[in-house]
Amino acid sequence: MNSFDELIKRMSSGERRALGKIITLMENDSSSSAYIIPQIHNLTGNAHIVGITGPPGSGKSSLVDKLISCYRNDGLKVGVIAIDPTSPFTGGAILGDRIRMKRHYTDKDVFIRSMATRGNLGGLSEATGNTIQALDAFGKDVIIIETVGAGQVEIDIVKVADTVVVVSVPSMGDSVQTLKAGIMEIGDIFAVNKADIEGVEKCIIEIRMMLELSEKKGGWIQPIIKTFGNKDDGANDLYESIKNHHKYLIESGHHEQKRIIRGKTELINILQNLFIRNLYDTISEKEMEELAKKIANREKDPYMIIEELIPRLKKFI
Amino acid sequence: MPEKKLRILIAKPGLDGHDRGAKVVARALRDAGMEVIYTGLRQTPESIVETALQEDVDAIGLSILSGAHNHLFKKVIDLLKEEGAEDIPIFGGGIIPEDDMPYLTDIGVKKIFGPGTSTEKIVTYIKEMTNK
Numbered sequence: 001m002n003s004f005d006e007l008i009k010r011m012s013s014g015e016r017r018a019l020g021k022i023i024t025l026m027e028n029d030s031s032s033s034a035y036i037i038p039q040i041h042n043l044t045g046n047a048h049i050v051g052i053t054g055p056p057g058s059g060k061s062s063l064v065d066k067l068i069s070c071y072r073n074d075g076l077k078v079g080v081i082a083i084d085p086t087s088p089f090t091g092g093a094i095l096g097d098r099i100r101m102k103r104h105y106t107d108k109d110v111f112i113r114s115m116a117t118r119g120n121l122g123g124l125s126e127a128t129g130n131t132i133q134a135l136d137a138f139g140k141d142v143i144i145i146e147t148v149g150a151g152q153v154e155i156d157i158v159k160v161a162d163t164v165v166v167v168s169v170p171s172m173g174d175s176v177q178t179l180k181a182g183i184m185e186i187g188d189i190f191a192v193n194k195a196d197i198e199g200v201e202k203c204i205i206e207i208r209m210m211l212e213l214s215e216k217k218g219g220w221i222q223p224i225i226k227t228f229g230n231k232d233d234g235a236n237d238l239y240e241s242i243k244n245h246h247k248y249l250i251e252s253g254h255h256e257q258k259r260i261i262r263g264k265t266e267l268i269n270i271l272q273n274l275f276i277r278n279l280y281d282t283i284s285e286k287e288m289e290e291l292a293k294k295i296a297n298r299e300k301d302p303y304m305i306i307e308e309l310i311p312r313l314k315k316f317i
Numbered sequence: 318m319p320e321k322k323l324r325i326l327i328a329k330p331g332l333d334g335h336d337r338g339a340k341v342v343a344r345a346l347r348d349a350g351m352e353v354i355y356t357g358l359r360q361t362p363e364s365i366v367e368t369a370l371q372e373d374v375d376a377i378g379l380s381i382l383s384g385a386h387n388h389l390f391k392k393v394i395d396l397l398k399e400e401g402a403e404d405i406p407i408f409g410g411g412i413i414p415e416d417d418m419p420y421l422t423d424i425g426v427k428k429i430f431g432p433g434t435s436t437e438k439i440v441t442y443i444k445e446m447t448n449k
Contacts, residue, residue, distance in 0.1 A: 090350050092346065094347050095355070099355065102357060105360070105363075106361070106364050114352075
């Protein structure tokens with residue numbers, strides 16, 4: 001494990017390539033994470049974690065670009081995790097969110113990492129949580145996570161972010177859309193982007209109506225902010241709202257609560273993944289295939305097979 | 318489940334604004350199961366190298382049609398060396414005359430794919446190159 005220690009040391013001294021490599025290691029192999037995270041965990045917990053979510057093409061990347069500028073004007077160091085979908089057919093991905101963030105490419109205090117979902121369905125990739133830890137340990141003051149283009153149920157961002165910004169655009173459907181469960185329930189802040197196109201006022205009214213009907217999130221009233229992709233108007237208001245929300249979380253004690261919930265999520269995720277990995281180590285692909293055949297030709301039912309397998313799995317519990 | 322994936326940076330350095338070829342290659346690599354990071358047009362060598370470090374890519378592909386290939390490849394390779402990242406292999410494509418090939422090979426460019434190259438050939442080459 002010497003090469004890991006060396007990388008962690010290089011990362012701690014501020015080497016960007018070492019950070020890049022550590023993220024790759026954790027993305028490719030969960031046993032790497034099991035070695036790396038314990039070494040950096042005590043350096044984390046300082047960054048404000050901001051999630052940006054919304055439908056494909058709603059302008060999330062462009063808003064992230066503008067937010068980076070706001071943070072940099074205040075002298076804060078920024079990490080960005082931009083997630084795009086993996087093809088369920090080929091396993092490949094085009095990671096193109098960073099194109100909108102070009103002007104920050106050579107800013108040494110901005111670290112942008114593109115990630116593919118690799119089969120994860122909640123709008124993030126499996127390694128997103130550990131990548132947040134790595135960026136946090138690297139000394140970033142804020143970590144912005146841009147989810148995949150999200151529709152209705154890709155809401156895992158709420159489990160990792162302190163502050164969630166839901167980006168909407170006008171003319172995406174009637175008011176019933178805002179009544180539906182899912183993504184509209186997770187916003188701490190709503191940004192109505194492309195606010196120069198028709199239907200913006202209607203969109204704002206619908207979100208406001210939805211919010212008035214919802215249970216209040218403690219003492220926080222979710223602001224609705226008009227933003228634009230092609231000009232900077234609104235981005236500063238969004239930035240101020242994000243900072244206000246962070247302040248609110250800390251002062252109200254919600255910050256602490258959220259972190260406890262997050263700890264629980266992390267624990268459950270790691271346990272689940274560990275269990276699944278052990279399961280695959282226990283049952284060979286060939287055996288799995290044979291068992292599946294028995295289910296398919298009705299020789300056995302899945303519950304019968306599980307009864308038989310359980311004694312083998314007990315050693316992991 | 319976590320698994321190793323090839324991550325390839327496809328970049329357009331310099332001033333030409335024609336990225337059809339870069340996009341076709343990006344798409345072909347995607348369809349071959351790779352993760353392709355595309356920088357967009359008109360990138361400086363500095364921004365390409367910085368992106369390669371942050372994204373921890375296995376290879377960099379540069380698409381150049383402006384005629385400034387000798388200068389741009391050299392600059393990217395020099396900057397990679399400065400960052401201690403000269404182990405990241407570089408390949409290229411675009412309009413690059415035969416006469417310039419020896420120079421490019423000499424400075425460390427692994428391969429140039431000219432117009433008409435099949436995407437299959439590029440995919441095979443990248444897989445072999447990154448396997449070493």
